[in-house]
Amino acid sequence: MTRGVLIFAHNNEGIDYVKLACATALMIRKNMSVDGITLVTDDTSLNYSLTDHESIAKYFFDEIVQYSNQNFTKKTFRDHIKSDKVLTFYNGDRCQAWDITNYDENIVIDADYLIQSDILNNCWGSEESFMANKHITTINTLFPMQQPRINFQGIEQFWATAIYFKKDQEAKLIFDAWKMVKENHPYYKSLYDIPGKTFRNDFALSVALHITENTNVSSLPDNSLLTSYDEDDIIDVELNKIILATRDNDRADFMPVKVEGRNVHVMNKFALTNHIEKIMETYAGE
Numbered sequence: 001m002t003r004g005v006l007i008f009a010h011n012n013e014g015i016d017y018v019k020l021a022c023a024t025a026l027m028i029r030k031n032m033s034v035d036g037i038t039l040v041t042d043d044t045s046l047n048y049s050l051t052d053h054e055s056i057a058k059y060f061f062d063e064i065v066q067y068s069n070q071n072f073t074k075k076t077f078r079d080h081i082k083s084d085k086v087l088t089f090y091n092g093d094r095c096q097a098w099d100i101t102n103y104d105e106n107i108v109i110d111a112d113y114l115i116q117s118d119i120l121n122n123c124w125g126s127e128e129s130f131m132a133n134k135h136i137t138t139i140n141t142l143f144p145m146q147q148p149r150i151n152f153q154g155i156e157q158f159w160a161t162a163i164y165f166k167k168d169q170e171a172k173l174i175f176d177a178w179k180m181v182k183e184n185h186p187y188y189k190s191l192y193d194i195p196g197k198t199f200r201n202d203f204a205l206s207v208a209l210h211i212t213e214n215t216n217v218s219s220l221p222d223n224s225l226l227t228s229y230d231e232d233d234i235i236d237v238e239l240n241k242i243i244l245a246t247r248d249n250d251r252a253d254f255m256p257v258k259v260e261g262r263n264v265h266v267m268n269k270f271a272l273t274n275h276i277e278k279i280m281e282t283y284a285g286e
Contacts, residue, residue, distance in 0.1 A: 003124050004036040004062075004103035009111045010090035011045040014077070015269045018045050021111040023276050025060040026283035031118045031240070036062035040093065040100060065100055067093055073198045078230040079270040094160060094201050095182050098175035101167060109162045112272055113265050114279075116240040120162070120263070122221035129170035130217050132158045132205065135224040139232065139257045139264065140246040150203050151193050155210045158217075159225045160201035161265050177208035222263065230267040234275050239282055242266075 005028055009017035018041055025037050039061045046066070075089035097108050107120055123131065134148070134156055150157045165171040181188045181204040188194065192210075194203045209215050233245040233254070240261055245254040266272045 001104040001125075002035045002102070003033070003105045004038055004101065004107075005032070005034055006038045006040060006097055006101060006106060006108045007111050008040045008091075008094050008097075008108070009045065010042055010093075012088040012090065014085055014087045015273065017041075017111045019276055020269070020272060022060045023279045023283070024109070024111055024113065024115060026280060027115040030283050031115050033118075033121050033124070036103065038063040038065060038101065038103075040065045040067050040097075042066055042068060063102070067096065067100065075198055077269055079268065089198065091201055092182060092199065095175055095178035095204065098165065098167060098172050103167065105164070105166055107162065107164050108160075110265065112267070112269060113161055113263060114242065115263055116242070116259070117261050117263055119221050120164075123164045126164065126218075128164070128218050129166045129168050130174055130214065131164040131220050132160070132209075132217055133162070133219045133223065133225045134158045135219065137224045137226050139226065139228050139244060139259055150206055151195055154193055155206055156215055157202060158206045158209055160205045161225055161227075162220060162263070163205070164220060173212050174208055174214055177211045178204055181207045181211075225265060226259070226262055227265040228267050232266075232268055232271070234266070234268070234271040237275050237278050237282060 007021045007024060009021035011017050018039070021039055028034060028037055037060070041064065043066050046064070072088050072090045072092065074086055077085050077087055079085065094108065097106065105124055107123060109115070136159060148157060149155060182199065185199055185204070188207050192207055209217060228244055229246065231247070235243040235245055235256055241258065242264065243256055243258050246257050248255040
């Protein structure tokens with residue numbers, strides 16, 4: 001059984017997702033046991049990030065799949081307290097992961113999901129065909145995120161930030177439904193009363209699991225997705241440790257929060273970009 005991680009990364013006019021993926025790949029190699037790491041991107045993103053494709057493949061990824069991503073929306077990205085920026089958001093090809101992968105067992109993660117532990121190794125050899133978290137924990141316990149359903153009276157929400165699947169027919173059924181939801185997004189948005197204008201993989205995955213009667217899928221080994229808020233800044237990065245600045249109790253100022261030995265989804269892409277060189281230096285060492 002081959003075991004690998006897939007990272008989808010498509011750059012926009014303000015964020016180099018491929019470079020974020022390179023840093024995440026180094027973190028995976030430091031903390032996880034894998035047979036391979038695959039980057040799914042497009043030619044434009046590769047050329048924007050690094051011109052030497054062979055170096056990317058040699059030092060960061062075992063495989064690069066160039067997938068033409070024509071699906072995009074506009075999304076507001078927040079940079080701490082500095083400003084909000086409306087940028088292009090390419091997120092329509094994650095539902096193709098089953099078709100793209102060459103591994104028997106797979107973990108798909110966001111390029112900004114920092115792997116600071118080995119807990120996802122516990123996925124390997126699972127009897128489950130598909131795993132995803134439906135619980136979420138924020139780094140700021142003063143402002144917990146309350147979003148167990150896609151809307152107030154809707155179906156349970158699952159998070160597509162990190163998922164596990166086998167390349168078997170049971171998982172294929174879920175991915176086929178995921179693709180159907182994406183391709184018919186206006187219909188399912190109306191049917192399930194999905195909020196917002198932007199296509200979200202979290203919602204599409206949740207609907208796909210509901211359609212296929214798989215809402216009882218197991219959670220990943222960490223049981224809950226740990227995330228920051230998009231206004232949270234990064235103070236410092238060390239090996240398997242990140243210190244972030246998050247809102248204090250009266251929301252007037254920020255306080256430091258240390259996340260050590262746990263994987264965490266960093267929502268502020270600009271803060272992550274500002275520290276990406278240090279992350280790469282830290283995890284490229286011994």
